[in-house]
Amino acid sequence: MTMTDKAADRVREIVATRENANGIRLGIKKGGCAGMEYTIELVTEPNAKDDHVERDGAHVYVAPEAALFLLGTEMDFEQTTLR
Template sequence: MGFAVMTMTDAAAARVKQIVASSGPEAQGVRVGIKKGGCAGMEYTIDLVTAANPKDDLMEHDGAKVWIEPSAVLYLLGTQMDFEISRIRSGFTFVNPNQTSACGCGESVELKPADLAALAKQREAEAHA
């Protein structure tokens, strides 16, 4: 079994399926990426997918499809994608172990690449437990 780059909550999967259902017959899912910007240095991006990119990693949960841009994989390893609704805002959120800080508004984050050696040791320890 391969290592999943990201996981997705039931709430995130439900929201992805709603987006696909309301976006027309060509919509397949969403693509998550990272771009430079914001006051903390980086921002998550989410775009509608109408044609899958074979280089992207695919994550599926409960019928929802999320592709991950190759350039974002090292920054997103171990991340959980969620969808939250509050009195002030609604949107996708990311619990990312590679995040070192965030701006006050929560729209911009500082990320470091994942430590692949530490992840490998963690997987090995879990396999022997």
């Protein structure tokens, strides 16, 4: 997984709002119409089994069970208004 500059900026913004957080963790759980839902949580202590993606000080940890679902993807951030 890779991360764009916009995504890295947003991860740093989110992490800065929480004391002791040093990144976010992406995971999956069963549910949704396609069978899986993505989860995002703040990380205070990284799990040694997680994959680690870093860009300009933005840290994203990928849970082992989510790695195959995110392989080859690019994380981006876009803010839109409701239409």
